[in-house]
Amino acid sequence: MSYTALYRKWRPKVFEDLIGQKAIVDTLRSQIERGKFGHAYIFSGTRGTGKTSTAKILARAINCPERKDYNPCNKCEICLSILDETLMDVIEMDAASNNGVDDIRELRENVKYPPSRSKYKVYIIDEVHMLSTSAFNALLKTLEEPPEYAVFILATTEPHKIPATIQSRCQQFEFKRVGKEDLMERMQLICESQGMVYETQALDKIINRADGAVRDALSLLDRCLTSTADLLRAEDVDRILGLIGVDFMMDLIDQIGRRERNLVLDSLNQLSVSGANLQSFCRDMTLAFRDVMVTAAAPDHPEMLKFSGLMPDRVKAQAKMFGLNGAVKLLEALSMIENQIKYAQNPLIFLETGLLKAMTPASIAAADAIERLEKLEAELFALKRLMASGEGLSISGSNNTIADEHPAYQASKPEILNPNSRLEPILSESKSASDSVIQAEKAEQKKTDEISSTSSALDPEKVLRLWPEILLYLQKNNGRVYAFLVDGTPLKMDKGRLVVGFKAVHDLHIKKLSEEPNRIVIEEAFRSVVGHPVGFMIEVIPDKGSISGPSTEDRIKSLLGDMADLLEIQDK
Numbered sequence: 207m208s209y210t211a212l213y214r215k216w217r218p219k220v221f222e223d224l225i226g227q228k229a230i231v232d233t234l235r236s237q238i239e240r241g242k243f244g245h246a247y248i249f250s251g252t253r254g255t256g257k258t259s260t261a262k263i264l265a266r267a268i269n270c271p272e273r274k275d276y277n278p279c280n281k282c283e284i285c286l287s288i289l290d291e292t293l294m295d296v297i298e299m300d301a302a303s304n305n306g307v308d309d310i311r312e313l314r315e316n317v318k319y320p321p322s323r324s325k326y327k328v329y330i331i332d333e334v335h336m337l338s339t340s341a342f343n344a345l346l347k348t349l350e351e352p353p354e355y356a357v358f359i360l361a362t363t364e365p366h367k368i369p370a371t372i373q374s375r376c377q378q379f380e381f382k383r384v385g386k387e388d389l390m391e392r393m394q395l396i397c398e399s400q401g402m403v404y405e406t407q408a409l410d411k412i413i414n415r416a417d418g419a420v421r422d423a424l425s426l427l428d429r430c431l432t433s434t435a436d437l438l439r440a441e442d443v444d445r446i447l448g449l450i451g452v453d454f455m456m457d458l459i460d461q462i463g464r465r466e467r468n469l470v471l472d473s474l475n476q477l478s479v480s481g482a483n484l485q486s487f488c489r490d491m492t493l494a495f496r497d498v499m500v501t502a503a504a505p506d507h508p509e510m511l512k513f514s515g516l517m518p519d520r521v522k523a524q525a526k527m528f529g530l531n532g533a534v535k536l537l538e539a540l541s542m543i544e545n546q547i548k549y550a551q552n553p554l555i556f557l558e559t560g561l562l563k564a565m566t567p568a569s570i571a572a573a574d575a576i577e578r579l580e581k582l583e584a585e586l587f588a589l590k591r592l593m594a595s596g597e598g599l600s601i602s603g604s605n606n607t608i609a610d611e612h613p614a615y616q617a618s619k620p621e622i623l624n625p626n627s628r629l630e631p632i633l634s635e636s637k638s639a640s641d642s643v644i645q646a647e648k649a650e651q652k653k654t655d656e657i658s659s660t661s662s663a664l665d666p667e668k669v670l671r672l673w674p675e676i677l678l679y680l681q682k683n684n685g686r687v688y689a690f691l692v693d694g695t696p697l698k699m700d701k702g703r704l705v706v707g708f709k710a711v712h713d714l715h716i717k718k719l720s721e722e723p724n725r726i727v728i729e730e731a732f733r734s735v736v737g738h739p740v741g742f743m744i745e746v747i748p749d750k751g752s753i754s755g756p757s758t759e760d761r762i763k764s765l766l767g768d769m770a771d772l773l774e775i776q777d778k
């Protein structure tokens with residue numbers, strides 16, 4: 207027995223089989239029941255949403271002599287001959303290949319003859335927007351005086367291209383993209399009927415890719431089911447659906463970040479040759495870049511990743527490469543590209559030019575410069591505040607310094623300047639997580655005694671307050687060490703040593719900063735800024751809930767404003 211494609215096998219046969227188009231189905235059912243259906247319809251909507259299937263059910267329902275209520279029986283001679291496309295009275299025409307005035311003239315001739323076997327002659331014209339102007343004019347004449355027995359169903363993905371004169375003579379139904387729940391329910395039913403066990407996440411991936419088109423979802427499911435044994439896993443879906451898997455996307459993002467134009471063009475070409483839907487590719491890429499942006503803003507929240515959740519390390523590297531502003535720039539570019547290719551004849555060109563443009567040094571460098579500027583601004587505010595509080599200087603007349611109004615600075619202030627006494631019990635429970643730290647501590651022991659004896663006059667509060675200045679000094683003199691130290695939080699002074707806390711996930715930071723040469727650099731920075739020798743010590747902070755104050759999610763939201771809502775940042 208030959209294999210029947212799922213979308214054929216599961217093609218809706220009665221109105222109840224149609225998913226996600228309840229309003230349309232309800233209207234048509236009631237028209238059929240009352241015998242008051244129209245003689246010309248426009249079914250519009252994106253591909254694979256059920257336009258043609260609905261047209262065919264309607265054609266059978268109005269012709270079936272055995273009809274009960276509103277559904278065709280699908281068993282009588284008429285129904286069966288419509289189902290196997292042998293009934294001459296139901297004419298299906300593809301306007302994409304029959305778009306000339308001659309084709310429509312032929313149709314007009316045909317309309318003159320009453321139906322041979324059924325009650326109504328039904329003309330289903332697919333992609334009707336492809337008709338030429340003269341063909342539309344010829345069609346209009348028929349629609350102006352249609353014979354009683356003729357019903358026209360014009361299906362289109364681009365209703366705005368249909369002349370108003372035609373539109374005004376038709377009942378219009380707009381088919382929506384099918385919702386995720388509806389699609390999920392249908393696909394689960396199909397999998398179960400095929401005896402296929404599946405991971406829900408696998409179906410999720412297919413549904414995301416199909417973007418509300420039932421036919422696409424079933425074709426994709428078909429490809430997956432024929433290529434897997436008896437369990438459909440999420441990773442299989444990535445592999446089977448080919449190029450647009452996570453790996454391909456990650457490679458492409460790396461290429462963009464490294465500005466490897468040749469490779470980017472190669473990848474896009476591969477994509478286009480593979481027949482991938484470039485619009486849904488754009489959507490996937492937007493999800494992937496959202497992950498980069500979220501990671502740039504909150505590096506330690508892999509649970510917030512939506513597309514690349516399985517590769518948090520790779521996303522982290524990309525976040526470093528693009529920075530927050532770079533990622534936002536790319537997101538803006540992608541949303542523009544997605545709009546452009548919606549109606550484009552050759553979407554690849556828009557994708558290529560859009561991405562190349564976003565990759566120009568000017569746009570990435572500008573984003574990078576803005577980011578650095580913002581960082582410097584925050585540090586400058588911190589310094590001004592220090593001067594205001596430490597030296598008794600007032601920057602503005604009011605009690606609030608300008609720093610208080612800077613949200614980014616405000617969010618980090620409690621951790622940097624005033625280690626909260628409430629945190630003490632939690633922090634005292636923290637213990638060293640890695641051997642390297644313990645070794646570093648031992649090595650430090652001797653040195654500490656020297657330092658503490660020479661720095662009895664050291665004011666612990668003052669050292670803590672100088673933290674931003676220490677970072678600034680390091681940023682100028684040793685960018686590498688700065689890059690690691692900046693993620694730490696100064697906790698307290700302990701026997702002449704400044705204790706800096708790092709979360710356990712920062713194991714690389716801890717390892718690097720424990721290395722002797724880097725420790726020397728840090729202690730030199732301490733001495734230069736504080737004016738006395740100060741030791742350096744790392745303490746590992748337990749990961750969850752150790753620091754009170756605004757959650758990372760809230761901080762991102764306040765940083766990004768409405769954009770965060772737009773991109774659905776969720777802390778699952």
Ligand SMILES: [Zn+2]
Pocket residue numbers: 270271272273278279280281282283284285286
């Ligand atoms: Zn029938």
